Amino acid sequence: MTPAELSQSLFDLVLRLIERRREAGSASADLGLTVADVTLERPRNRDHGDWASSISMKIAKALGANPREIAGELAAGLEQIPGVASVEVAGPGFINIRLEAAAAGALAKTIVDAGENYGTGSTYAGIKINLEFVSANPTGPIHMGGVRWAAVGDSLARVLKAEGADVTREYYFNDHGSQIDRFARSVLASYLGEPTPEDGYGGAYISDIANKVVELYEGDLAALPRDEQQEVFRSIGVDLMFTEIKDKLHSFGVDFDVFFHEDSLHESGAVERAIERLREQGHIFESEGAIWLRTTTFGDDRDRVIIRSSGEPAYISGDLGYYLDKRERGFDQNLVMLGADHHGYVGRLMAMTEAFGDIPGQHHEILIGQMVNLVREGEPVRMSKRAGTIVTLDDLVDAVGVDAGRYALVRSSSDSQVDIDLDQWGKRTNDNPVFYVQYAHARTRSVARNAATSGVERTAFAPELLTHDSESALLGVLQEYPRIVALAAELREPHRIARYIEELAGYYHRWYDNCRVIPLGDEPVTDLHRTRLWLNDATGQVIRNGLGLLGVSAPERM
Incomplete structure (x- = not known):
């Protein structure tokens, strides 16, 4: 008996109980x-027991009854359901349910039969979700904050899709504004052999970009005026940085459906359309030669300038x-993942x-992620060999690999700062959480291979x-x-999946130590061995x- 089947049975009992109370005059309305x-x-x-429910305490007041009295009525009904071994009422009205071994064990076959679909749901079926994450400026390699969002965002997209959502992964390229000018001036300075501009970008990657631009430009760069040189380095350099970011993320297992360029908003008239829409709704006003959005109407601490008096768009216009x-x-639904510096x-x-x-938190939801620190030998890793001033995706992958890197980043709640110990995550021992889980999966496959060699097959199932x-x-x-997956989607917390499979791995290892799938010596193969193979394979499927x-x-294999 699955949890869903048991929940449905309990729900049906609750409805019948409410109807009886209504007929008796103690409940007058549908709850x-x-x-x-x-x-x-x-x-x-x-x-x-195997399961517990507090439904009696939730409905007792509306029914004008004592919770334990309600629980007793429901318990009597549950005891009549095939597969339920016993039901007890505890405390103020908890219902504790124990299943028969066959009813509980039937889950193993359910999981194997469902395969990769086990755990999926329909909570977000028919809902289109835009998930925007990473969105690092194309002015340098992705720093650890962006790398964290790459791992968390991609995992959240997978979780939401598992719950039926139509998810679009979107990357917003900030290719409009002063940071791009600083980048272009930095690359140009490197080409000319000049010091990095005071507000510019440093690191060996700037020289790499400058050299590539020289290789790609079909013409005589040296003959161009300085402002035209800068434009060449801006256009080609930014494109090179885009390409590198995409390639690095792809190698990290993160791909996007849409790469949206900020520049296009200003070129397509999208900003003007938005202002006009807000003007029609009465939220735009003009003052001191500027165009403003009256955000204080909706709880903001002050109104916001959209178009400055100079005619230049403010950042919020985009x-x-x-x-x-x-x-x-x-x-x-539009989910946007931002770094801690965007909290305000x-x-x-x-x-x-x-x-x-629209409705804040429903149509538009902001997720804030805290910083990540890499630690080696007890000391923070402070800068990249290539980027110079920041720690990057390459630093993490070079140290521990893609699997450990992704797992380490998604394992903790994204709203908490995390230190990743590179020494720990690089080990091939149970001290490394991802190794612990992957080893459990590899062990399930080893058991299956050895079972086949020993003549144990899933030809019988006796739960x-x-x-x-x-x-x-x-x-x-x-x-x-399935409940963990649904909760991870609802709370936008994929780290719950990681913690769950670590717990599952621990229970599997303890089962492995106590229950044999393969007969010892000359023992015959029995239905117990065959059924345990179902349980072994079900565990491997869920971990996978x-x-x-x-x-x-x-x-x-490991």
């Missing part, structure tokens, strides 16, 4: 419950055009959303034989996977599915 309200939880103490462009492209920017973006008539405590515990954790949501490989 508006759905099956999602009837949640099941794993008891912390496994002696309390945000207006970009948000409207996304909505015009048909996205129901959230208020004006939410005010802008509301000014357009009632899975009675060992470690089997019950392992099945209990396997049942949790979880690693897939994190963009991490599941090795067959």
